[in-house]
Amino acid sequence: MNTATDNSTVHENTVRPEALRSELLVDGYEVVIGIEVHCQLNTDSKIFSSAPIDFGHEPNTQASIVDLGLPGVLPVLNSGVVERALKFGMGVDAELGLFNTFDRKNYFYPDLPKGYQITQMANPIVGRGHIDVVVNEGDNNEYPKRMGITRAHLEEDAGKSVHDAVDGMTGVDLNRAGTPLIEIVSEPDMRSAHEALAYIKAIHQLVTWLGISDAIMAEGSFRCDCNVSIRKPGTPLGTRTELKNLNSFRNIERAINREIERQIDIIEEGGKVVQATMLYDPEQDETRAMRSKEEANDYRYFPDPDLLPVRIEQHTVDTIRATMPELPVARRARLEIELELSEYDARILTGSRQLADYFEAVVSEVGQQHAKIAANWVMGDLLGALNKDDKDITTSPISAKQLAGMLKRLFDDTLSGKLAKKAFSALYEREFGDAEDAADQIIEAKGLKQETDTGAIKAIVEDVIANNEAMVEEYRGGKEKAFNGLVGQVMKASRGSANPQQVNQILKELLG
């Protein structure tokens, strides 16, 4: 067993040479970033006790005697965490730790009730794997990259020290103690804040896609530590600093960039970067040292004698594999090939499993030949509206069936594009609630049916020609634009219901 005093990411000399992209150099320095993600697993109860893990309760109401670390209590592993960790391992195509063990990491802190954290040091449940991401370095500069994952292991979360609740005292809230975490440790493969962000977003997408975590950053159920160092290309790794507990995608990017600048400034001024744990202060937009690594504890890792090794049988692996959903990358590829969507569209539509499911449910109703238009409606109108209302696909007021119902009316010419927008708004306002045929009811109630009767359209066109002599003259005098004005008048007169192609055709005929 390794006796290192720190299980952080950077393994010297493991940086792969092909990772270097010269355009990413900052003032001639190459940036090296490794990331640890602490992701809370969404089990009903804690990793070693039956206490619930709900967020946002009164302090110490979600902690059992096991979480409190009372004398004599013992941990018992929640099998739900094993299943979730294995799903993650399969999701990153990793070697699975079929024999994995728990270790104790010993240190004193008031929010650590037992005086040690139970974690996996020597034999983690997930070994080497990787995740494929698309990095966005700005407009027209996107590229795919494979990021290495060193390992992922199970561990329990600590509690929380509360510094402001009791005057002159520090309180301890152990609601979070014993919450199951999977700590995902990357290779030092990231070369910019954007690459780091792309990696973190991909992990975030994956864990929610797999349904193993709620991954809500604001609630701390998805937390990132970034190890940042800089070096001249081709030279050994520089001294790294660790940015702790970054709690939003925006702060991750800003913190990394600030830290890169800080390190460059130090080196340019002839100084040396000191290994340290840094905190990012969003108010001041700066990184500050929390503690230097010289004061680091000797964690005295050793196998936890209260927990037996976990031996995972092949049939367990097979059973879990059988329940694995199609992964984001595979699904993206399938949408591109089967539905002939662009890479961009496919990526947006696989932003979450729920969105992809929604989209595919719509397509299965309207037919593959309409996939592109369905994609436009989902990505444009629907996501736009949801975004504006701070909602996501899981809280969409329009069901996939309802949207498909509307699109069918578009495709069979019952609706014009313009009327469809009206129908969409009505659907979004849920004017006919959950009804699967809400779109048809809306068309009926609002009279949105497109007019395709040639005779009826002709009558309106004749009327318009008669009442807009000036415009007719202009058109006949050679002003093509006037034609559009006449079309507009016809549409207006028909209250938008006339089929535009027919209007064009009839108008042209009558104007000669």
Next chain:
Amino acid sequence: MSELHLLSTQQLITGLQDQQFSSLELTEHYIKRIDALDSKINSFITHTSETARAQAQAADEMRAQGDKRPLLGVPMAHKDIFCTQGVLTTCGSKMLHNFVSPYDATIVTNIARAGMISLGKLNMDEFAMGSDNSSSYYGTVQNPWNLERVPGGSSGGSASAVAAGFIPVATASDTGGSIRQPASFCGLTGIKPTYGRVSRFGMIAYASSLDQAGSLGRSAKDCAYLLQPMVGHDPRDATCIKYDIPDYVQDINDAEAQAGDKPFAGLRIGIAKEYFGKGLNAEVDKVVRAALHKYEELGATIVEVNITDPEITLATYYMLAPAEASSNLSRFDGVRFGYRCENPKDLIDLYTRSRSEGFGPEVQRRILMGTYALSAGYFDAYYIKAQKVRRLIIKDFDDAFANCDVIASPTAPTAAYKLSDNLDPATMYLGDVYTIGVNLAGLPALSQPVGLTSEGLPVGLQLIGQHWQESQLLTTAHLFQQHTDHHLQHSAIAKETV
């Protein structure tokens, strides 16, 4: 009724069933003895006489209504290492001088469910660390056979209380011999079951991979009675394994019914020269050999086996047990329960002084040893090496059991010594030399009384069995006790009437 406390558990059960006496009378008898005599030996830390009386009365009523649980209304007491809801649980330490547990240990629940009545909490070496009960914050315990002598540790309070006739049976725990060595010093039978047989949930941890709860009584059958409700799988202890549970008393009765003149015919008892070497007191040697001769007379065959050099075993134990202890005792930090120092000036001061003031010297010594053994740079040389040796010790036992059914040895190298002998720690650790291999291998073992020294001090014989073979050990000791009367000898205090 002055003789009630000299009755065996079997006799108590029969007496209660036949209404020769009530549970309340029995309980009162013991309480009266404890009140009158415990000041001489200091075996109890906490008395629960009032609740015991209420429980006894309730037990009598239940029995009258047809409740047939055999142990219903039989008194006992718990080693203070077991958490008891609403009752002080100190683990013999100042660190827990104010700790009233909000929950019951699994075995406490199980024993209460069997209908037994707890008379209180028994003195022990602090956090079960010690071999003579001198490390208790609540003072040393005297040996009821000779008040100048130690009762053995760490279950010294449990052993003394039974030997004094304050309770018929007691719970105890054994990390390196803490049931067997006090049983030996106090003339009792004590059994440490297979690791994983009894739940550790609610037993305050010393060294998790070695700790195991067991029972102490005056005879093998008494031990069997108390052990029965203790054993079995507990979903709250991941190391407490699902395994067939025998009926220990029934097995004893069956064996007794089948036994002829030579009850041990076919039994191969392994003797290891490693357990009869230097350091073994000559008188103890003599008494133990006489007992083995008796086993032979009763049909057993003695065979030679080899096991790991006890000095290696001792060194392994004193590497691993403190390592685990240093981690297990981290939770005693003054933050959430137990002792907290006065006016800490900051967090580090709170930790440092709470632990310095709350833990006694033996506990501090082992925490320091263990911290050292686990620290970066020494881990491989000490902890990992010791774990490897542990594998070899287990293998040596396995090999030995290929040639015998049980292994016999002296339980301890000496009889009870005087507290004033003031042994240095290293010498005191030698007292565990024959018992700790069993804990490292997770085996069951029992100590039974087999005679007295010339000074009238009890001597114990240890029987070591294969995994899960408690029943064989209890039966073997019981059949021996059918043909001998060592277990019927009484301590000076037990002979006193009040």
